[in-house]
Amino acid sequence: MRKNEKKILVLILAFFSALALCCCSNTVTQDTQNPDKQEDKLTIGMSFDSFVIERWQRDRDIFVQAAKELGAEVNVQNANGEVEEQKQQIEYFIKKKVDVIVIVCIDSDALSDTIKSAHEAGIKVIAYDRLINNADIDLYISFDNEMVGTLMGQSLIDNGIAGGKVVMVGGSLADNNVSLVEDAFEKVMNDNNVQIADRTHCDGWRAELAADYIYSHRVLVSDCDAVMCGNDNVASQVVNALAVQRLAGKMLVTGQDADLEACQRIVEGTQIMTVYKPVEKLAHRAAECAVAMAKGQEISGEDVGTISNGKKELPCVKLEPVMVTKDNMDEVIIDSGFHSREEVYLNIK
Numbered sequence: 290m291r292k293n294e295k296k297i298l299v300l301i302l303a304f305f306s307a308l309a310l311c312c313c314s315n316t317v318t319q320d321t322q323n324p325d326k327q328e329d330k331l332t333i334g335m336s337f338d339s340f341v342i343e344r345w346q347r348d349r350d351i352f353v354q355a356a357k358e359l360g361a362e363v364n365v366q367n368a369n370g371e372v373e374e375q376k377q378q379i380e381y382f383i384k385k386k387v388d389v390i391v392i393v394c395i396d397s398d399a400l401s402d403t404i405k406s407a408h409e410a411g412i413k414v415i416a417y418d419r420l421i422n423n424a425d426i427d428l429y430i431s432f433d434n435e436m437v438g439t440l441m442g443q444s445l446i447d448n449g450i451a452g453g454k455v456v457m458v459g460g461s462l463a464d465n466n467v468s469l470v471e472d473a474f475e476k477v478m479n480d481n482n483v484q485i486a487d488r489t490h491c492d493g494w495r496a497e498l499a500a501d502y503i504y505s506h507r508v509l510v511s512d513c514d515a516v517m518c519g520n521d522n523v524a525s526q527v528v529n530a531l532a533v534q535r536l537a538g539k540m541l542v543t544g545q546d547a548d549l550e551a552c553q554r555i556v557e558g559t560q561i562m563t564v565y566k567p568v569e570k571l572a573h574r575a576a577e578c579a580v581a582m583a584k585g586q587e588i589s590g591e592d593v594g595t596i597s598n599g600k601k602e603l604p605c606v607k608l609e610p611v612m613v614t615k616d617n618m619d620e621v622i623i624d625s626g627f628h629s630r631e632e633v634y635l636n637i638k
Contacts, residue, residue, distance in 0.1 A: 331361035331583045334382030335391045338419075339370045342494065342522055343548045345393065347568045348418075352391075355576035361388075361583065370493050372399050379403045383410050388583035391415045391575065395493075397422045397465035401600075413582040416598075417575055420465040423599040428588060430575050430606040432566045434469035440612040441470070441543040442477025444562040445515050448541050451481040453514035456506075457488035458499045458527060460519030467519060470545075474517060486513050496522040503530035510534075515541035521551035521563055528559050547613055552622055552633045555615050565611045565621055574606060 333356055340346050353363045364387065368375035372395050382390050383406055390407055394400055394416065401424040404414050408425050416429045445455065455478060460467045467490070478485060487509055491498040499518065503510055503526075510516070511534065518524035524544035531537040537559045544551050545564035554560035578588050588604050596605035613621050623630050 331580060332385070332387040333361050333363045333389045333391060333579050333583065334366070334379075334385065334387040335363055335393075335417075336366045336368055336375050336378040336382070337393045338368060338375075338395045338494075340367055341370070342520065342546065344546045344566070344568055348393075348572050351569055351572035352576050355573045356580060359576060359580040361576075361580050368395060370395060372396050376400065376403045379407060383407050383412060386410070387412060389413045389415060389579045391417050391579055392421065393417050394419050394421050394464075396463040398463070400424055413579075415575065415579055415582070418466070418571070420596070420598055422465060425600060426598065426603060427582060428578055428604050428606070429596055429598070430571065430578060431466070431608075432571065432610045433607045434466045435473040437466075437545055437564045437566075437610050438470035438473030438475075439477055440564050440610065441517055441545070441562070442474045442481075444543055444612060444614065445483070445517070445541055446477065446481050448515075448561055450483055450514050450541060452483065454484045454486045454512065455515040455517055456486055456510055456513050457517045458502060458519065458523055459488065459490045459517075460523065461492055461494045462490050463492075464494070470519070491519065491523055494520070494522070496526045499523045500526040500530040503527055504533075507534060510540075511536060513540070515543070518542060518544045520544055521546045521548035521560075524554070524560055524563075525550055528554060532559075545610075547622060547627060549628050549632055552613070552618060552628055553636060555613065556618060556634060556637055558615075562612055562614045565613045565627070567608070567611070567625070567627075571608055574608070578606065 337345055349365055356363045366378040368378060375395055379390060380403065390412055397420060400421055404424040404426060407414050413427045416426050418431045420429050459471055489502045516527050518527050521544035524542055528537050528542055531540055542560045543562055544560060547563045547565040551560055551563045555563065581588060592606050594605050595602045611621055618633060622628050623633060
């Protein structure tokens with residue numbers, strides 16, 4: 290009886306050993322036929338400042354989908370507003386040997402050394418929406434930020450502020466776009482005899498700092514006709530603070546990005562305008578450029594020019610923004626599908 294049990298045990302062990310060898314053999318065959326598929330796949334690393342600003346989530350989703358349709362995979366990282374975290378993310382992309390790195394930078398002056406390392410590894414770098422200064426980047430793609438400032442200023446003039454006063458509540462000075470927007474805005478104010486009563490900036494684009502400013506400068510603000518806000522998130526805090534002083538709707542407020550709440554405020558009358566930047570076009574174009582660069586192709590097109598970032602003249606793609614007011618809300622925002630009518634007019638009865 291024991292001998293029979295031993296024989297059965299031996300047979301069972303032999304069977305499973307053969308089965309294991311068979312499985313191993315199949316695995317090796319599959320690997321040989323499909324050697325490391327990832328090596329042939331175009332890969333793009335994308336590091337965002339953060340997703341606090343509503344529009345960045347749109348940019349991310351559209352870019353990833355567009356890149357996928359063009360045959361590339363995208364690894365998205367969120368730096369949560371921390372410069373050192375963003376540097377580590379870029380270094381991670383370098384180690385992963387991605388083909389292209391796309392960066393929405395936190396600090397326009399803080400990444401030159403890290404980008405140098407990427408170039409030494411043979412990786413192309415794209416500055417997305419925000420220019421990276423004094424760095425050897427390969428492409429800058431954004432909207433025309435000078436036009437953004439001009440549109441903000443012109444909207445105030447159209448609403449009769451000429452000869453009046455305005456307070457400027459801008460974004461982070463570490464963002465190169467902020468100075469471009471503000472310089473253009475100031476030019477329109479100067480050309481129309483509008484006094485800039487005061488200005489402040491929200492470090493790290495922390496919108497709550499805008500509300501703090503309005504509360505602590507009540508007398509100065511109440512003596513002005515308008516508040517120029519760096520973006521719609523800042524404008525939301527400004528309008529909330531003005532509402533406490535019963536000035537919401539009486540004070541002209543500007544913004545940019547066409548956030549849903551901003552569009553709602555515009556039709557409700559507490560914000561006069563926003564600047565719509567069709568992120569679908571920007572993200573699609575950026576994905577096209579990233580994939581082309583990954584393939585070693587040159588970037589060309591009618592929208593391609595050059596810009597200096599302090600280190601060199603580099604290719605630049607600039608798209609045009611659009612002023613959005615109550616009058617063209619339906620045409621620009623709703624008809625394009627950016628926001629739905631139900632969402633925009635939610636509080637209008």
